[in-house]
Each structure stands twice: as structure tokens, then as C-alpha cells.
Amino acid sequence: MAAVDVFEEEPVLGGRHPLLSMDNVICAPHLGYVEHDGLEHMFTGIFDQLLAYASGKPINVANPEALKR
Amino acid sequence: MNITILDDYQDTIRTLACYSRVAGHTVTIWNDHTKDVDTLAGRLKDTEALVLIRERTPIRAPLLERLDKLRLISQAGVYPHVDVEACTRRGVVVSSQTGPGRPSYATAELTWGLVIAAFRRIPQEMAALKAGKWQAYPIGIGLRGKTLGVYGYGKIGAVVAGYGRAFGMNVLAWGREHSVTQARQDGVTVAASKDALFAESDVVSLHLRLIDATRGIVTAADLGRMKPTALIVNTSRAGLLGPGALEAALRAGRPGMAAVDVFEEEPVLGGRHPLLSMDNVICAPHLGYVEHDGLEHMFTGIFDQLLAYANMCSRPRCAPGDREWPPSTFSRRSRCSAADILC
Numbered sequence: 001m002a003a004v005d006v007f008e009e010e011p012v013l014g015g016r017h018p019l020l021s022m023d024n025v026i027c028a029p030h031l032g033y034v035e036h037d038g039l040e041h042m043f044t045g046i047f048d049q050l051l052a053y054a055s056g057k058p059i060n061v062a063n064p065e066a067l068k069r
Numbered sequence: 070m071n072i073t074i075l076d077d078y079q080d081t082i083r084t085l086a087c088y089s090r091v092a093g094h095t096v097t098i099w100n101d102h103t104k105d106v107d108t109l110a111g112r113l114k115d116t117e118a119l120v121l122i123r124e125r126t127p128i129r130a131p132l133l134e135r136l137d138k139l140r141l142i143s144q145a146g147v148y149p150h151v152d153v154e155a156c157t158r159r160g161v162v163v164s165s166q167t168g169p170g171r172p173s174y175a176t177a178e179l180t181w182g183l184v185i186a187a188f189r190r191i192p193q194e195m196a197a198l199k200a201g202k203w204q205a206y207p208i209g210i211g212l213r214g215k216t217l218g219v220y221g222y223g224k225i226g227a228v229v230a231g232y233g234r235a236f237g238m239n240v241l242a243w244g245r246e247h248s249v250t251q252a253r254q255d256g257v258t259v260a261a262s263k264d265a266l267f268a269e270s271d272v273v274s275l276h277l278r279l280i281d282a283t284r285g286i287v288t289a290a291d292l293g294r295m296k297p298t299a300l301i302v303n304t305s306r307a308g309l310l311g312p313g314a315l316e317a318a319l320r321a322g323r324p325g326m327a328a329v330d331v332f333e334e335e336p337v338l339g340g341r342h343p344l345l346s347m348d349n350v351i352c353a354p355h356l357g358y359v360e361h362d363g364l365e366h367m368f369t370g371i372f373d374q375l376l377a378y379a380n381m382c383s384r385p386r387c388a389p390g391d392r393e394w395p396p397s398t399f400s401r402r403s404r405c406s407a408a409d410i411l412c
Contacts, residue, residue: 010203011203011204012198012203013201013202013203014201015198015199015200015201020198020199026195027195027198027199028191028194028195028198029194029197029198029202029203029204029205030204031189031191031194031204031209034204034208034209035189035208035209035210035211036208036209036210036211037210037211037213037214038211039208
């Protein structure tokens with residue numbers, strides 16, 4: 001058996017993936033992190049980063065070199 | 070001995086290891102279901118030992134009166150579907166292992182599967198994916214930090230409460246005196262009242278036996294107290310709710326979701342049940358106890374009961390033609406027809 005939440009190419013549309021037609025496989029559309037409280041938390045952070053940048057003090061910067069340009 | 074097993078929908082029993090225990094007997098297995106007395110009387114006319122899978126088929130007097138060869142019913146669990154008095158009158162022995170034993174982990178696990186499936190809309194999303202769509206439903210809800218209400222803190226309820234704790238949920242329990250006492254002993258918070266359990270829980274899971282005192286115990290008012298985001302899970306018995314009460318409550322928006330493994334009339338065939346067409350309800354075909362290890366355990370006991378009955382009759386003091394058998398074992402004496410058949 002297999003249970004699969006992730007695919008090589010996402011999204012899978014039109015039901016076009018060989019695993020979807022196998023009776024011993026169950027497939028979900030990458031629902032792992034797709035959950036209300038998790039997204040609330042995630043987007044709180046994402047919007048805070050955005051507001052921080054807008055106020056001139058960027059946070060969580062992955063590429064500080066970009067700030068010098 | 071002619072043994073008949075009814076309602077083996079998935080043709081599982083012959084695949085169990087314990088099936089070898091009845092290898093020396095003639096076993097007939099039916100995979101379909103009927104409650105029709107004429108049909109059953111025909112199927113069972115030569116049956117000496119009838120094996121039942123839980124409560125799938127009612128065995129009442131009108132049927133029993135037509136089963137002249139029947140000597141033993143061997144099954145497991147409670148037997149509201151068997152007319153035991155009629156069996157006694159006819160000298161049919163009813164063997165059923167009940168009482169304290171291990172919890173049905175199978176049912177507890179199925180319950181938890183349904184909780185997660187419903188909250189994350191897994192069955193709906195899986196069907197949508199096959200139908201060509203990607204993340205087609207409103208976002209799912211996680212369990213951590215939510216409140217699980219266990220109504221009926223018995224063997225299964227206690228296991229489910231443990232799963233709730235493992236998932237970081239706040240667990241509330243409610244039920245009769247025994248439930249409340251056991252929950253306190255296990256350190257589980259007891260709800261302030263039944264009303265509070267329904268009002269405060271994000272998931273209400275029912276783990277009550279269906280007896281006269283619990284029939285319809287979950288009322289329309291109870292359901293109406295639930296949050297619009299809450300889920301009710303029933304892996305116990307449909308009769309705990311009044312007829313149509315759940316459908317009406319869901320249409321009214323409280324609770325918002327339901328996960329159901331049990332129906333008033335089973336099996337549900339032809340997709341004919343109103344819950345099956347509701348998008349906020351997930352339904353399973355009474356899979357709770359339907360699980361390999363549990364059935365292996367159950368049928369080991371069922372076959373042992375059957376062999377014990379057969380062996381009792383092969384003891385020297387039970388001679389062919391004896392009319393009283395075995396006098397010391399039953400409070401009411403049975404015809405020794407068993408001896409005629411088995412010795």
C-alpha cells in the first residue's frame with residue numbers, strides 16, 4: 001500500500017497521475033500543512049515581515065546583501 | 070457438525086488463522102445479507118451451529134421455530150438481536166463472550182481516523198483529486214488545542230480520550246456515574262454537565278452502549294448546543310440519537326460536521342441514506358470492529374465456544390440418545406438433542 005500527499009508536479013489537475021488509478025494507493029492534494037491554525041500562524045509571520053519592510057526595518061531576511069543594493 | 074456463518078460481507082472468516090479450528094466440521098459461509106425469515110429458514114434448515122457476526126442479523130422466535138436442527142448459537146458481545154428466551158425454550162444454547170475484556174482498539178482507532186478525516190476533509194479532498202481538482206474544499210481544522218468531548222467514558226471512550234491527549238487536545242468526559250468516576254481516576258476532566266459537554270467541545274464522540282436507558286439520549290437540544298464548527302462522531306449506535314435528529318441538526322448548522330459509522334438499519338445498500346448526500350458528513354459502513362486482529366480474536370473465541378459445546382457432548386457420560394444433557398451445566402434442563410447430533 002501507499003499513502004501519498006505530495007507529487008513531482010503540483011498541483012495535479014485533471015486526475016492525471018498514475019498513482020490516482022491504483023486501488024492500493026490513497027492520495028491527498030498536499031494537505032499536510034493546509035490547516036487553519038497553521039496557516040493563521042504562518043500568515044501572521046508573513047504579514048509581519050511585510051509590515052516590517054514597509055516600516056523600514058525588514059526582519060527574517062534570507063539575503064541581507066540585497067539590503068545594501 | 071453443520072456450521073453456518075452469516076453476513077461475512079468481506080469473506081474474511083475463512084482467511085483467519087483460527088478458521089482451522091473448525092476444519093473438521095462442515096462450514097457454510099454466506100457473504101450477502103438478508104433479514105427475510107423465509108430466506109433465512111431455507112439457508113439454515115440443516116444448520117446445527119449458527120455463527121453470528123455481532124448484531125448483523127436478528128434471530129427471533131419466528132425464525133427459531135423453523136430451525137429444528139439448530140442446537141447452538143455462537144457469537145461474541147451483547148445480543149439484543151437474539152431472542153434468548155425463545156432459544157432457551159427450544160434448547161438452543163447461546164454462547165457469547167461478553168463482559169470485561171480488552172477494549173475494542175479497532176473501534177477507537179476507526180473513531181480517530183474519522184475525527185482527523187472529517188476535520189481535514191480528507192475523504193472529500195481525495196475524491197476531488199481523483200475527479201481532477203486540487204484542494205477543492207474550505208480549509209481543514211487541526212486538533213491541537215481543541216476540546217474533545219467523550220460521551221461515555223467506558224473502555225473505548227477511555228482509549229479515545231488517550232488519543233485526544235496524544236494530539237494535544239483538552240479532553241472532557243461525561244456519562245453515567247461509572248463513566249464519571251473512571252474519568253476522574255484517569256485524571257480526565259469531567260464536564261460540568263451534559264449541556265456543557267456539547268456546548269464546549271469541538272469534537273463530541275459517542276461511546277455509549279445502546280440500551281433502553283440510552284436510546285435517543287442525544288437529543289435535538291444537545292446537538293443544537295454544539296458549535297457551528299464542531300464535529301459529532303458516532304461509532305457506537307445510531308439509536309443513541311432520535312430518528313432524523315442528526316440530519317435536522319446538521320441542516321440547522323449545529324453541529325457543522327458529522328462522522329458516522331453506524332446506521333439505524335444496516336447494511337445501508339444502494340446509497341439510500343440522507344446522510345450520504347451531505348457534503349459536511351463522512352460516512353463509513355460500520356467498520357468500527359471490522360479489523361483483522363479484532364476479528365481473529367473474536368472468532369478464536371467464537372470457534373472455541375463451538376468446540377467446547379461439541380466436546381461436552383463427546384464425554385462418556387453423554388451417551389447417544391440421552392434425553393437430559395448436561396444436567397449440571399444449565400439452570401434449566403435442555404433436551405439432549407445435542408447428543409443425538411454430536412455423539
